Amino acid sequence: MTAAPPHGHLHQEVPSDDPRVQLDEAAGVFEPVPPYPPRTEREAEFYTLGDGEMFINMGPQHPSTHGVLRIVLKLDGENVVDLDPVLGYLHRGVEKLCENSDYHHSIAYLDPLEYIASLFCEWPGVLAFEKLLDVQVPRRAEYIRVLATELNRILSHSMFIGWMALDLGGLTPILYGLIERDEIAEMLGALTGQRLLYNYLRIGGVNGDLNHEFMSRLGDWMSRATTQIEANTTLLNENEIFVRRMRGLGTMDKETAFRMAMTGPNLRASGVPLDFRRAHPYSVFPELEFDIPTREEGDCLARYLVRIDEIKQSLRIIDQVIHNMPDGPVIAKLPRLLRPRPGRAYAAVEGPRGQYAAYVISDGTDQPFRMRIHDPSFVHLQAVGVLMPGHLIADAMAVMASLDPIMGGVDK
Amino acid sequence: MALSRKSGPGLGVGPDDATQVSSDAPANEPSALTVNTTAVGQPIVVSNTLWQSADPNAYQGNLEPEVTHLREFEASGAGRRDDARWSGALEIIPTKADYVLDLIRANSLWPLLSGLACCAMEMMSSATSRNDMDRWGMFPFRASPRQADVLIVAGTLTTKMAGPLVRLWEQMPEPKWCVAMGDCTCSGGRYKRSYATVEGIDRVMPVDVYVPGCPPRPEGLIYGMMKLQQLVKDRRGHWPDRAIGPTVPADV
Amino acid sequence: MDAALKRRLEARFGDRLTAPVYQRHDETEIRIGPGDVPDVCRTLHDDADFRFILLADVAGVDTGTVMQVVYHLWGDTSSDWLRIVADGLSREDPRVPSVTFLWQGAEWMEREAYDMFGITFEGNRDLRRIYMPPDYQSFPLRKDFFLPDDAARSPGAGVRHMEQSHAPRNARPGETMRKVRA
Numbered sequence: 032m033t034a035a036p037p038h039g040h041l042h043q044e045v046p047s048d049d050p051r052v053q054l055d056e057a058a059g060v061f062e063p064v065p066p067y068p069p070r071t072e073r074e075a076e077f078y079t080l081g082d083g084e085m086f087i088n089m090g091p092q093h094p095s096t097h098g099v100l101r102i103v104l105k106l107d108g109e110n111v112v113d114l115d116p117v118l119g120y121l122h123r124g125v126e127k128l129c130e131n132s133d134y135h136h137s138i139a140y141l142d143p144l145e146y147i148a149s150l151f152c153e154w155p156g157v158l159a160f161e162k163l164l165d166v167q168v169p170r171r172a173e174y175i176r177v178l179a180t181e182l183n184r185i186l187s188h189s190m191f192i193g194w195m196a197l198d199l200g201g202l203t204p205i206l207y208g209l210i211e212r213d214e215i216a217e218m219l220g221a222l223t224g225q226r227l228l229y230n231y232l233r234i235g236g237v238n239g240d241l242n243h244e245f246m247s248r249l250g251d252w253m254s255r256a257t258t259q260i261e262a263n264t265t266l267l268n269e270n271e272i273f274v275r276r277m278r279g280l281g282t283m284d285k286e287t288a289f290r291m292a293m294t295g296p297n298l299r300a301s302g303v304p305l306d307f308r309r310a311h312p313y314s315v316f317p318e319l320e321f322d323i324p325t326r327e328e329g330d331c332l333a334r335y336l337v338r339i340d341e342i343k344q345s346l347r348i349i350d351q352v353i354h355n356m357p358d359g360p361v362i363a364k365l366p367r368l369l370r371p372r373p374g375r376a377y378a379a380v381e382g383p384r385g386q387y388a389a390y391v392i393s394d395g396t397d398q399p400f401r402m403r404i405h406d407p408s409f410v411h412l413q414a415v416g417v418l419m420p421g422h423l424i425a426d427a428m429a430v431m432a433s434l435d436p437i438m439g440g441v442d443k
Numbered sequence: 444m445a446l447s448r449k450s451g452p453g454l455g456v457g458p459d460d461a462t463q464v465s466s467d468a469p470a471n472e473p474s475a476l477t478v479n480t481t482a483v484g485q486p487i488v489v490s491n492t493l494w495q496s497a498d499p500n501a502y503q504g505n506l507e508p509e510v511t512h513l514r515e516f517e518a519s520g521a522g523r524r525d526d527a528r529w530s531g532a533l534e535i536i537p538t539k540a541d542y543v544l545d546l547i548r549a550n551s552l553w554p555l556l557s558g559l560a561c562c563a564m565e566m567m568s569s570a571t572s573r574n575d576m577d578r579w580g581m582f583p584f585r586a587s588p589r590q591a592d593v594l595i596v597a598g599t600l601t602t603k604m605a606g607p608l609v610r611l612w613e614q615m616p617e618p619k620w621c622v623a624m625g626d627c628t629c630s631g632g633r634y635k636r637s638y639a640t641v642e643g644i645d646r647v648m649p650v651d652v653y654v655p656g657c658p659p660r661p662e663g664l665i666y667g668m669m670k671l672q673q674l675v676k677d678r679r680g681h682w683p684d685r686a687i688g689p690t691v692p693a694d695v
Numbered sequence: 696m697d698a699a700l701k702r703r704l705e706a707r708f709g710d711r712l713t714a715p716v717y718q719r720h721d722e723t724e725i726r727i728g729p730g731d732v733p734d735v736c737r738t739l740h741d742d743a744d745f746r747f748i749l750l751a752d753v754a755g756v757d758t759g760t761v762m763q764v765v766y767h768l769w770g771d772t773s774s775d776w777l778r779i780v781a782d783g784l785s786r787e788d789p790r791v792p793s794v795t796f797l798w799q800g801a802e803w804m805e806r807e808a809y810d811m812f813g814i815t816f817e818g819n820r821d822l823r824r825i826y827m828p829p830d831y832q833s834f835p836l837r838k839d840f841f842l843p844d845d846a847a848r849s850p851g852a853g854v855r856h857m858e859q860s861h862a863p864r865n866a867r868p869g870e871t872m873r874k875v876r877a
Contacts, residue, residue, distance in 0.1 A: 070829075073821035091607045092557055094586040099559050099604055120604040121560055122826040124637040126811075127836055131636070139633065143599075146561035162720055209571040216568070227561055227658050292750045292800030305749070311721070311774070375877060377722055377767055377776055379751065390754055390765065394875035401877075403754040403765075413803050439560050442601075442826060603828050638835055639827070 077115050083107055091120045095198055095428060098438025102415075104424070111419050111427045116412060121442035129402035134160050134234060134369045137402060141389075142228040144406060145440035147187045150180045151382030152440070153232045155389040156402070158313065158378035160234045163371035163393050171359040172236035173315045178352045179222065179231060180380075181345040182249075185256075186215040187383035188338045188345075189263070191435050195335055196267055198432035199276060199425075207263040214252055221245040234369070236362030249353070256346055264339050277331040281418040281430035284329055291414045295385025295407055296337045297434055301329035307381035318355075321348050331433035338435075341383070370397050384408055384435055406440035542676075548592070548618060549675040551580040552668070555591035557611060559598025562625035562658040566597045569661030576665060579672065588614040593671065594648075595664075599627035599634055600641045612648045620671055623650045624664055626657045633657065697723060697775040703744055708735060713782060724778040729764070729791040732781050736794050739768060739777070746770045747777055750798040755808035757838050759874025762789040762814060784814065786837075793818035811836035838872045 069075035080086070084107050091099040099120035105113040125144060129137040137156060144152040154176070161168065168176075193208025216226040222245040223231040223238065231238050267273050283293075288301040298305055306323040308316040324340030326333035373395045379388035385407030392401040411434045418434075419427040558566050570576045570584065585591040588611045600608060612621065623644050626632030631642030644650060651674060654667035700723055701716045711734075714726040727735055739747045747770035756763040762784040768777045781791050793816040794801045805816040806825040813834040816822055824831060833840055 070823050071821050074823065091604060092588075092611055094556055098563070099598075119824075119826040119828070120601060120607070121599065122601055122603065122639050123599055123634045124639045124835060127840075128634070128637055130836075143561050143633075146564055205567075206571050209568060210573065213568055213571075213573045226660065227564055289748050290797075290799050292798050292804075294749070294751075310771070311769070311776070373875065373877070374719070375722075375724070375778075376720070377752075377778060379776070386751060388752055388767070390752060390767065392756065392875060392877045394873065394877070400873060400875045401754075401756050403752070403756075405752040405754075405767075409803060409807075410800050413800055417799070638840075 074115075077103075077105065077113055080105070081107070081112070084112055095432070097194070097431070097436055098441075100412075100436075100438055100441070104427075106424070109423045111422055111424060113420055114416060114427075116415060118412075118438075118442055121438050123443065125443045126402055126404060129399055131398065133397055134371075134399060135367075137399060138232065138234075139230050141404065142230055143439055144404065144443060145382075145384070145387075145408065145437045146227060147190055147437055148183055148383050148387075149227065149229050150176075150183045150231060151380060151387050152404075152406075153230070154180065154380045154382075155378045155387050156391070156404070157232045157234055158380065159376040159389045159391040160369075160371070162376035162378060163374055163391060164234065164365070164369065166235045166363050166365065168236055168363060169360045170315070170357045172361045172363075174352050174356050175237050175241065175361060176232060177314060177316070177319070178349060178356075179219065179229075179237070180382075181348050181352070182215055182219060183229075184345050184383045185342050186212050186219075188342050189215070189260075191338055191383075192264065192267065192335070194435075195429075195432050196273070198428045199273065201267075201273070204263070204267055207266070211259070211263065214248075218245060218248045218252060221248055233362055235365050236360070238362075240361045241356075253346070253349070253353075257343075260339075260342055260346075268336075268339075274332060276426070277335060277429060277433070279328075280331045280422065280426055281433060282328065282330045283414065283418060287417065288329070291417060292410050293385065293414065294410075295381065295383070296341060297334055297385065297411055297414070299323065299325045300333035300337045302327045307379060307386060311379070313378070313380060319348055319351050331429055334433045334435075338383075368397055370395060379405075382407065384437070384440075385411065404443060406443065408436040408438075408440040409443075412436045412441055545676050549672040552592045552620070552671065552675070553583050553585050553590065554581055554593045554595050555588055555611065555615065556584040556586055557594055557596060557608070559596070559600065559604065560627070562597035562627075565658040565661055566595060566624065566664060569664045574661035574665060576668065579665075579668065581668060588612075589616060591615055592618070593620050593622060593668075595622045595624050596628045596644050597624040597658075599625075599632070600644050600647075601639050602641060603639070605641050605647055608644070609647050620651045620675070621648055622652045622654060622667055622671060624654045624667070625659060626655055629653045629655055696721065697773050700773045700775055700777070707738065707742075707744070711735065718775070721775050722778055723773075723775045724780060726780045726782050729781045729784055732764075732766075732779070732794065733792045733796070735779065736766070736797055739770075739779075740797050744772065746772050750794070750801055751776070753794070753801050753804035753808060755812040755814050755836070756877065757786070757812055757836065758877050759838050759872055760786070762786055762812060763877075764791050764808065764814060766794070789814040790817055792816070795819050810834070813837070838874070 069078055084105055087104045087106055089100075089102040089104060091101045101117040101120065103115040103117065104111055105115075123143075125140050128140050132140065138153050141152045141156045142149045160166075189208045189211035191208075193205035193212075196204035219229060220226040221242065223229040283291075283297070283301050285301055285303055288298050288303060293301070294305070294307075302325060304323050304325045307313075308321075309323060321344045324337050324344065326337050371393045373393055375390070375392050377388065377390045379386050386405065387407060388405035390401070390403040390405070391399050394400040414434055415427075415431050418430050422430065558564075568574060570582065576582065581593075588594075592615075594612055594615060596608065612619075621644070623629050627634055627640070628644045631640060634640040635642055641647060652667045652671045654664055656663050659667070696718050698718075701718060704716050704723070704725055705712070708725065708727070711727050711731045712725055713728060717724040725735075739745045747768035749769040751767040751769050752765075754765045754767075756765055761782065764781040764784065766779040766781070768779065770777070784791060789812065791814060793805055795805065795816075795818060802819060802821055803825060805819050806822060808814050809816065809819075809822050810824045810826050811834060823829065827835070
């Protein structure tokens with residue numbers, strides 16, 4: 032109790048014989064609040080308490096299911112005055128691991144970034160590799176990619192509906208969301224062999240063709256998908272408590288959205304009809320018909336409704352893809368040892384959370400020189416610092432849930 | 444001013460009887476409750492002369508500052524005190540009661556919500572409608588470690604999270620068990636070569652059941668939990684006998 | 696491949712570009728020095744010809760010889776991704792002005808580049824570590840930071856793992872640093 036703390040510059044300089052003070056030296060990994068001296072301007076501003084304010088630490092383990100996120104809240108009673116998110120509790124060093132593996136192996140590292148939307152994490156990496164290698168992907172492979180990724184999008188949005196309600200306190204919709212998610216996961220498991228981290232996209236195509244079990248499960252599910260999703264969402268859409276809590280909460284206008292580098296449904300809920308499947312087309316999206324749902328209000332309810340509309344559009348896309356599926360190979364023939372020419376490539380796709388992108392630098396060897404992964408959750412989580420202050424804690428949680436972050440992607 | 448003691452009929456009569464003075468009068472403050480209002484932050488200290496514990500080691504009487512490292516905890520033998528059995532006069536009850544205790548514990552293992560990464564998705568999936576862990580009593584995922592029995596570590600353990608996770612484990616009261624779910628917690632998994640992960644949680648805490656898979660299917664996790672139930676009933680892997688550290692020899 | 700964009704960029708920034716505008720597939724790349732980053736980004740953001748209002752990515756790169764910061768922008772006046780490479784940062788003390796005055800969403804991306812490479816973004820109000828613990832000393836994604844290799848310490852060290860395939864046979868981790876001209 033009286034020993035000097037190991038990291039003297041991090042602990043507050045308080046006399047150690049004061050009985051009210053307990054310095055826990057063994058907990059060096061936990062950054063004490065407030066860190067002293069402040070390291071940056073923003074830290075100095077945040078860690079200065081005003082009159083009647085207090086810090087509450089929403090630690091890395093908490094009942095909200097987004098993952099290991101630690102938020103230090105500065106509260107005035109129940110109002111959030113300011114907040115400081117602390118990340119890194121799930122940082123696994125994926126970019127470094129990709130640099131030390133082959134191109135084929137890197138795809139497996141990209142999966143667990145956003146574990147709900149695994150295929151969208153693999154896709155930009157695979158696209159960037161294909162750009163470096165000048166590989167032409169067969170049309171059937173492109174269609175299968177679109178099919179699998181749109182199913183993944185519906186899975187992700189179903190989980191979002193569940194989590195959104197769970198963070199507001201409703202315990203039933205998460206069960207409905209997980210029913211949907213389980214069905215689609217079994218379907219994709221029949222296709223790819225895995226329920227969650229599919230590792231299905233390959234450079235030049237996909238890993239395996241459609242099989243009978245997948246098609247039968249898909250047919251079963253599609254025949255009742257619309258009514259099922261309608262039933263699940265009506266439970267919430269027509270719930271007065273849900274709607275009144277979310278309406279007008281966390282409003283983000285167009286300028287703020289662009290300033291915070293938002294993409295995806297968060298941007299479309301603020302009135303910007305930007306969808307990279309239309310604005311910067313890749314794969315076979317020019318041939319498919321679908322709309323871009325957009326809402327003007329920019330509040331939590333708009334972000335929620337945009338995602339529901341996107342599920343309906345995804346069902347439309349899946350319908351077209353199934354009916355127009357061409358024949359042919361599902362993967363281009365590539366050598367086992369890949370050495371692309373030296374160069375740089377950037378590829379981006381539109382996923383359920385926004386823009387997933389990869390920037391790959393190749394140096395001519397069989398390992399990528401730099402594999403930069405851009406993840407939308409990481410960028411969107413900054414918006415909590417802008418949107419949360421001024422609300423009560425309960426509303427602050429709703430705001431964070433409506434931005435739909437996945438900590439695996441945030442922390443890479 | 445102390446309350447004046449008057450015995451006899453004088454109590455309660457007369458103008459200088461202290462009991463007639465209202466309690467918020469300036470002179471009528473009991474001295475034992477006087478608070479120095481100028482120092483708002485001072486704690487109110489009531490000296491502990493009312494009762495003393497018989498155990499000289501109680502209330503940190505003789506102990507060193509508490510060990511928070513699990514190895515020292517093991518070495519000190521504090522964890523080997525079997526405080527989950529009948530105590531006192533009930534010790535004479537034969538061991539069939541222990542069996543009933545273990546049966547009770549096995550059939551209502553309450554997990555802690557400690558999903559870190561992708562395996563948390565499969566843990567949630569195993570707890571909900573399609574694969575229902577509530578059939579075995581494991582429905583309430585407690586948010587507080589003080590109320591939980593089982594720590595299902597689901598997801599990669601990074602070096603930054605290792606501290607909080609060990610804190611959670613230490614906060615859980617005995618009896619407690621630990622399930623390592625997923626490859627990342629068993630051995631490091633696909634992040635074995637990373638600079639920021641802990642290669643297997645058995646480097647920081649004792650593990651009872653390893654559930655491999657990346658991620659394991661919900662049925663796999665349920666199988667692991669049923670193994671844990673069996674383990675609880677057999678009193679195998681009983682917590683004082685657990686070893687910390689990887690069970691793989693150091694030079695492999 | 697947007698040739699009109701290339702002409703507009705050369706006309707506007709001709710003197711500041713340190714290399715010709717490079718185009719391949721659907722990407723256009725310009726290279727500037729680190730001091731020009733705020734002006735160029737503001738022009739690209741505000742000017743009616745360009746209107747690159749969406750910041751897609753901020754990445755740090757360690758080429759082995761120099762460091763770079765790579766920005767990717769998107770705008771509706773062009774069908775290409777615009778890549779700005781701020782080239783020529785030294786590996787000992789890489790500094791570049793921050794773009795958080797234009798896009799506040801760049802704050803965390805710059806923090807990540809600082810955490811992984813040590814690149815100091817002047818003007819970022821919150822430049823501290825974001826992924827690694829705050830008292831971590833190294834910068835993990837630098838090329839002279841090598842992964843701990845369990846295999847090297849084990850009795851199976853003689854086996855040539857696939858991870859070592861790019862290095863010479865007798866190289867130990869920590870001896871060869873990769874370099875690229877990018």
